[in-house]
Amino acid sequence: MTIKEAQEAVDQWIKTYGVRYFSELTNMxxxxxxxxxxxxxxxxxxxxxxxxxxxxxxxxxxxxxxxxVLICLANQTGTDITEELQKSFEKKTKRDVKRHLDNPKLKA
Incomplete structure (x- = not known):
């Protein structure tokens, strides 16, 4: 199951069995x-x-x-988790390209 499929499946489950989403604050x-x-x-x-x-x-x-619950919050806020996760990989790769490799605490 892809993340997109998971978001769709949770949404369908909520609409079929859950009556409605809990409020964002309740889900938090x-x-x-x-x-x-x-x-x-x-x-x-x-x-x-x-x-x-x-x-x-x-x-x-x-x-x-x-x-x-994260998927519920994403669906409620119109967040495409796949897209945001891709952005997060790009951000972390750019920011941390050498950071962890050069960290002496992580050396064996």
Missing amino acids: ACLTEEVGELARVIARKYGDQSFKEGEKANVGEEIADIMW
């Missing part, structure tokens, strides 16, 4: 909540915390939930 709060859920799983799986009884290492599920 939902995004924050989903990022927190991913942080919890990462802290338990890769950090020093342990899982509580019944918790799972569902990193992929949490990332997908974040993407869902």
Whole structure:
């Protein structure tokens, strides 16, 4: 599935099952909540915390939930994620063409 197809699929799902999009502010709060859920799983799986009884290492599920809400926000604001991601690659490549290669902290 391409990003464009994902944006279209989320939009169709919202129109079919979701009644309407939540407000942008509500979706921003939902995004924050989903990022927190991913942080919890990462802290338990890769950090020093342990899982509580019944918790799972569902990193992929949490990332997908974040993407869902990001796509909702993009659709609501008329943002073409593919186009914006391409611009971001161009910006980062131009800005960081040597930055990371020359960073002694990143040397093996």
